[in-house]
Amino acid sequence: MDFVPMNFVPTTFTPESLTPEHFAPAALSPASSAPRPTPAMTIAYLVNTAPVTSSTFIRREMAALEAQGVTVRRFALRRWHQPLVDPGDIADQARTHYILSGNLPGLALAALRQAVTAPAAFARGAWLAARLARSGGGAVRHAAYFLEATYFLRALRREGIDHTHVHFSSNAAAVALIARTMGGPSYSFTAHGPDEFLTAAEDGLALKLSGAAFAVAISNFCRGQLLRFGGAEHRDRIAVARCGLDLSDFVPSERPAGESRTLVCVGRLCPQKGQVYLPAAVAALRATEAPFRLVLIGDGESRPAIEAEIARHGVGDLISLRGWQSSAAVRAAIAESRALVLPSFAEGLPIVLIEALALERPVVTTTVAGIPELVDEGCGRIVPPGDGAALTGALRDILRADGATLAAMGRTGRARVARHHDLAALATTLRGLFAAAIAREGRVPARAGRRAVGREAEAES
Numbered sequence: 001m002d003f004v005p006m007n008f009v010p011t012t013f014t015p016e017s018l019t020p021e022h023f024a025p026a027a028l029s030p031a032s033s034a035p036r037p038t039p040a041m042t043i044a045y046l047v048n049t050a051p052v053t054s055s056t057f058i059r060r061e062m063a064a065l066e067a068q069g070v071t072v073r074r075f076a077l078r079r080w081h082q083p084l085v086d087p088g089d090i091a092d093q094a095r096t097h098y099i100l101s102g103n104l105p106g107l108a109l110a111a112l113r114q115a116v117t118a119p120a121a122f123a124r125g126a127w128l129a130a131r132l133a134r135s136g137g138g139a140v141r142h143a144a145y146f147l148e149a150t151y152f153l154r155a156l157r158r159e160g161i162d163h164t165h166v167h168f169s170s171n172a173a174a175v176a177l178i179a180r181t182m183g184g185p186s187y188s189f190t191a192h193g194p195d196e197f198l199t200a201a202e203d204g205l206a207l208k209l210s211g212a213a214f215a216v217a218i219s220n221f222c223r224g225q226l227l228r229f230g231g232a233e234h235r236d237r238i239a240v241a242r243c244g245l246d247l248s249d250f251v252p253s254e255r256p257a258g259e260s261r262t263l264v265c266v267g268r269l270c271p272q273k274g275q276v277y278l279p280a281a282v283a284a285l286r287a288t289e290a291p292f293r294l295v296l297i298g299d300g301e302s303r304p305a306i307e308a309e310i311a312r313h314g315v316g317d318l319i320s321l322r323g324w325q326s327s328a329a330v331r332a333a334i335a336e337s338r339a340l341v342l343p344s345f346a347e348g349l350p351i352v353l354i355e356a357l358a359l360e361r362p363v364v365t366t367t368v369a370g371i372p373e374l375v376d377e378g379c380g381r382i383v384p385p386g387d388g389a390a391l392t393g394a395l396r397d398i399l400r401a402d403g404a405t406l407a408a409m410g411r412t413g414r415a416r417v418a419r420h421h422d423l424a425a426l427a428t429t430l431r432g433l434f435a436a437a438i439a440r441e442g443r444v445p446a447r448a449g450r451r452a453v454g455r456e457a458e459a460e461s
Helices: 053-067 087-095 104-117 119-135 139-159 171-181 205-211 220-230 232-237 275-289 303-313 327-335 351-358 388-400 403-420 423-441 447-460
Strands: 042-050 071-079 096-098 163-167 186-191 214-217 238-240 262-266 293-297 319-321 339-342 363-366 380-383
Touching (some): 053 087, 071 171, 104 119, 104 139, 119 171, 119 205, 163 423, 171 186, 205 220, 214 220, 214 232, 214 423, 220 232, 262 327, 275 293, 275 303, 275 388, 327 351, 339 351, 351 363, 351 403, 380 388
Parallel strands (some): 042 163, 163 186, 214 238, 262 293, 339 363
């Protein structure tokens, strides 16, 4: 795993000792990925919506940090409106503190208390929300972020939070930034793409990056987008840390890929994922490559369009749509497949590609964003997005490949995941970054210290 942690020993940091070299990517040997002793810390994880079926990687990341002794408090702005199917997501929902959903009176009361007890901090937060609104997105939206931040700030102090980490640089990052401005703890965020970069200017990405203790990019491509929209002056505070898996949870099937004629596609059914173009490819392959079938797992706004394409091409007997499935069901479907296909137009770095490779299944995907950093001809096929002929040809290659070729692709893919996407190593990286941010604050990451600092901060704000 070569993505990583910053070159520092968190327990010896002082603010004066921090240099750009501490944020330079460095090779991480297997031995260095073992957890190092660090002071106890309590980290708030904040997201926009949780739990979301397509974001199980966040749940895994939090669990990996907890396994290394970090206390993680889960916060989300709102609940997901879809039914949850995975037991892990259902359990996490019960542990999540929701800031907006069903809490309008709480938001109003928190803002009133902040205005009365800490008027200077209240004014700083309101000014920053107005500044973000001027970047784009409108005053109403950012007024809501301000109210959420006043509530979140009180929750941070009540829980004794040392540092806040946000996934995605959009609205939740704005809430963390405003809370920080009003006297809250340091914050950081992980950027994934692609949507957050489409609205980077109006969402104030540069301001969020400048206020963050550090930012994490899930790929080199993502790091480039942060530099593009956030400013190259922040390059020394952006770490590339790729999403991780616990390989012990992804045991390859005893059934060789070559014995299966099932292709599987997993992901939200949406324009960005490009599933609407798969029925045409299946129809083109029917005459020469049958028998085979395609299984789509997931749901979303593109389902009616996909169903229409299936009907138009007359491939309803070859394609089935299964809707959302649990993580275990998804793993089982991939493990029993010949290959996974994901013809996306826009991505960050899809977790499902990592999962498929971990299960020693080849993948067919596109040259989008961070995907070429993971996938090449050694572990699958990678084609230009929107190129129907190339997609059809890649699927034909996989359907015609012999068992030995598919097995070699699978072994290459799993070895790549083990090297670059180890979950324990990712947690070690994040834990070190959190500890460094806390040390630079001069905070005391112990329960008594946290409570004392929180009381002093509230009294001084």
